[in-house]
Amino acid sequence: MATTASGQQQHPLGIYIKIWILLFVLSMFSYMVDYFDVQGVMRWTLVLVFMALKAGFILAIFMHVVWERMALALTILGPPMILLLLIFFMAVEGNYTEDARVQYFGHDADRSPLHVEH
Amino acid sequence: MSHSSTVDASVSGSTAPAADGVTGFINDWSADKQTYHVPWGKAMMWIFLVSDTFIFSCFLVGYMTVRISTADPWPLATEVFALSFFGSDPIPLILIAIMTFVLITSSGTMALAVNYGYRKDKKKTVILMCATAALGATFVGMQMYEWSKLIGYGVRPWGNPWGADQFGSVFYMITGFHGLHVTGGVIYLLVVARKVWLGHYEKKGYEIVEITGLYWHFVDLVWVFIFAFFYLL
Numbered sequence: 001m002a003t004t005a006s007g008q009q010q011h012p013l014g015i016y017i018k019i020w021i022l023l024f025v026l027s028m029f030s031y032m033v034d035y036f037d038v039q040g041v042m043r044w045t046l047v048l049v050f051m052a053l054k055a056g057f058i059l060a061i062f063m064h065v066v067w068e069r070m071a072l073a074l075t076i077l078g079p080p081m082i083l084l085l086l087i088f089f090m091a092v093e094g095n096y097t098e099d100a101r102v103q104y105f106g107h108d109a110d111r112s113p114l115h116v117e118h
Numbered sequence: 119m120s121h122s123s124t125v126d127a128s129v130s131g132s133t134a135p136a137a138d139g140v141t142g143f144i145n146d147w148s149a150d151k152q153t154y155h156v157p158w159g160k161a162m163m164w165i166f167l168v169s170d171t172f173i174f175s176c177f178l179v180g181y182m183t184v185r186i187s188t189a190d191p192w193p194l195a196t197e198v199f200a201l202s203f204f205g206s207d208p209i210p211l212i213l214i215a216i217m218t219f220v221l222i223t224s225s226g227t228m229a230l231a232v233n234y235g236y237r238k239d240k241k242k243t244v245i246l247m248c249a250t251a252a253l254g255a256t257f258v259g260m261q262m263y264e265w266s267k268l269i270g271y272g273v274r275p276w277g278n279p280w281g282a283d284q285f286g287s288v289f290y291m292i293t294g295f296h297g298l299h300v301t302g303g304v305i306y307l308l309v310v311a312r313k314v315w316l317g318h319y320e321k322k323g324y325e326i327v328e329i330t331g332l333y334w335h336f337v338d339l340v341w342v343f344i345f346a347f348f349y350l351l
Contacts, residue, residue, distance in 0.1 A: 009328060010236045020226035027222055031215040034196050034350055044351065051346035055339055062229050062335045064328075070143035072154050076164055083175050090179050094186030107189030113281035116197040116271070118208050 009064040019061045026054050157325045160332070167336045170299075174340050177295065178347055181288045190282035195349050198271075198280070199264070214349050217260050218341065221300075224253035225338040228331045235327035240314060243327060247311035250334060254304040261297045265290075292344060299337050306330060 030050045033043060060066040065073050101107040137145055146153050154161045185192055200208035231246035268289065272279050275287040310330045313319065319326055 010233070013230065013233055016226065016229040016233060020222070020229070023222045023225070024219065027215075027218050030345065030350060031211065031218070034211050037196075037210075047346050047350045051342055054342045058225065058335055058339050058342065062225060063332055063339075069146060069155060070139060071146035072156060072161070072164065074143065075154075076168060079168055080171050080175070083172075083179070086175070086179055087182065090183045091186060094183045097187035098189055101187070101189045105189075109189045111191045113191035113193045114279065116194065116200070116280060118200065118202060 009067060011067070015061060019057050022057060023054055026050050026057075030054075157329075159329050160325060163329045163332050167332065170336065174292075174295070174343070177292050178343060181292065181348065184284040184288065185282070188282045188284055191280075192282050193278060193280040193285045198268070198273075199349065211349060213260065213264055214345065217257055217264075218345055220253050220257050220260070221338050221341050224250045224257070225335055227253065228334045232328045232331040235314070235319075235324035238320075238324065240317070240320075243324070244311050244315045247307050247314070247327070247330075251304045251307040251311070254300050254307065254334075258297055258300050258304070261293060261300075264293075288348070292348060296337070296340055296344060299340070303334050303337050306333060 027050075030047060033046045033050075038046060065076060068076075098109065102109050136142075146155070196210040197208075199212075199214050200210045201213045202208045227246045228250045231243050231250060234242040234246060268286075273286045273289065275290055277283045278286050307330060310326055314324075314327065
């Protein structure tokens with residue numbers, strides 16, 4: 001398993017097939033979470049874990065990041081980390097807005113959505 | 119993972135970097151010469167993809183913000199995207215699950231195309247790239263069906279029959295932008311596949327297939343996040 005002379009990414013076919021199957025299985029698991037109507041903390045945990053694994057395998061193997069030199073890998077993975085800060089700030093802001101709507105505009109946050117008629 | 123550090127001088131335009139890992143990282147950045155020892159097209163594709171990451175992240179973070187901030191209930195994706203076959207009871211989220219499998223299959227055929235490209239197996243590369251494009255077109259077709267279905271239900275960017283108004287705007291914005299990427303990718307794949315078939319890369323080398331593959335896998339990668347955050351959570 002090596003990067004060849006001209007910086008090409010050449011690896012055995014087997015690893016792609018294995019990752020491919022793994023991605024199928026992980027997608028199947030994600031779908032099963034919805035199919036069996038898993039709710040609450042368990043739903044969030046399972047969906048996020050399967051998502052992270054799928055994203056990780058696509059990036060690492062299919063997009064060859066695990067075989068790239070660290071200079072390129074960190075250029076790819078480094079800058080997006082700042083997004084964690086954005087997510088945090090916007091979650092705080094969003095919660096504040098919702099609280100304001102409930103407290104000052106009399107919105108009811110505990111209603112359920114209407115069911116879909118097929 | 120093992121990693122041989124030799125990089126051809128004709129590609130990198132410099133001498134082969136000696137070290138890997140952190141030492142290699144420091145050498146690459148501090149040697150006062152080219153930092154990335156990959157073909158320029160690949161470095162540019164990666165820089166484009168990083169910027170595209172920020173675009174999709176803005177959409178998804180915006181989605182998170184409106185969903186948190188609305189006091190209205192969020193419509194149930196599992197019911198909205200359910201589908202019945204031949205008069206069966208609606209199967210939850212089935213259309214989206216099939217779309218996900220179609221896109222993963224296309225990622226697999228693309229990975230194999232890259233591999234056969236570097237083996238200089240022109241025929242298999244072209245066939246696999248065309249298969250990838252066909253699966254991508256299938257995905258877009260299913261997305262069009264999904265859109266027409268939601269439009270039929272009365273989902274609009276400013277409202278829907280079930281709950282928070284923002285559901286429609288988020289849905290059309292995010293899936294529309296992703297669908298646009300898939301459509302662009304299908305065209306890109308077909309153009310490159312044609313050039314491979316005509317033998318334009320026999321001398322230049324098949325890096326272009328890997329670069330096209332990076333774009334395609336990225337589109338699949340974005341879908342992984344959309345599938346999790348918009349459809350499942």
